[in-house]
Amino acid sequence: MALRYALLGLLTKGEATGYELNQRFKETMIHFWKAHHTQIYRELGKMEQEQLVSSHVIHQVEYPDKKLYKLEKQGQHLLLQWMMNMNVAQPTLKDDLLLKASLFHLIPKDVALSYLQKAKEQHLFGVGLMNEWRTTHFPGNEFSSADLGEYLTSEFGRRYMQHWIDWCDWAMAIIESEKNKESIERKQE
């Protein structure tokens, strides 16, 4: 049900095609929501039937035709109602790496370490991208009032990735020290 609020929310910033909404999703909502393009097109179709949004086709010569979606009054009303009602659904997270990490006792320590090293590198890369994105979008940490939300949640994303990096470092240190304990025990035998 919440996918529609995400889409309505993006449409408050202006008309857009399904394609563009998919891109904006990837750019600004990646840190707390994911949606496939197939899902986006279907939800837009449903919302048009319910008259929350409307669309008109734009013919293009060199490219395929596109369908511009626009937020309608009913859609805006529904969105604001949701924003104001103070109910917050439980978050859901599914993280394969953490699931594997919870079972690290089943595999050799060096394999565990390489999982963590890889995860750390990916998040380091992510922080780099995010810092670039933020300096182009919010130079000098300045933001327009319409960008308040994006400013806040992109900082959440940046901090989340940093938290991952720090945890990976901590976890790798723990595993290294366990490795050392083992080798000392072997020597004492």
Added chain:
Amino acid sequence: MALRYALLGLLTKGEATGYELNQRFKETMIHFWKAHHTQIYRELGKMEQEQLVSSHVIHQVEYPDKKLYKLEKQGQHLLLQWMMNMNVAQPTLKDDLLLKASLFHLIPKDVALSYLQKAKEQHLFGVGLMNEWRTTHFPGNEFSSADLGEYLTSEFGRRYMQHWIDWCDWAMAIIESEKNKESIERKQE
């Protein structure tokens, strides 16, 4: 597909009923995976058909009968294969509050602040519970080698909640300073 690995993983620590697995899920995997009891029973049934696990019924007098599940060789093999193959699925996160936060420009600043205050309190409570849990399970930060994974991921959970608290504080400060700017602008008019 990954739910079954989570269940197989829990079963490496000993035989358990669907009911117990649901509880262990809530206790130790809450920070990176969630599953309904209906889903757990269904998956256990499927895995029994595929001979990854086996079960036998225990009759009880005062309580309903229960079905104890046991990890079979094929299940253990499948789990280890998954642990060793180094492919990690993309994590998926759906967070209602962050979605709302990304749209904070649409609502009054005081409503936004109360969302953040509530979230902060919930995570403060969570950190408290987690600290208790860790001091009973890992007194003096000592853990047995079979608990390595749990030790690592519970620390992830603790840090994640702390990251939330810190972000809420930061975000509330930003919104407060925006409120101040507005009231100064009003005075100058």
Added chain:
DNA sequence: TTTCTCATGTAAAGGGTTACATGATTTA
């Protein structure tokens, strides 16, 4: 020559949530 961008979608399968069902015992 392969991949990427643009742009939209359908169909099928898989995974997750909600509602319902049972029923004794214990705790608030």
Added chain:
DNA sequence: TAAATCATGTAACCCTTTACATGAGAAA
């Protein structure tokens, strides 16, 4: 008296993912 604990599950629905389909132009 209401709710929680113990214990299992089915059925229906909803949401998400994957595979497939089209087809031109541009960049690597």
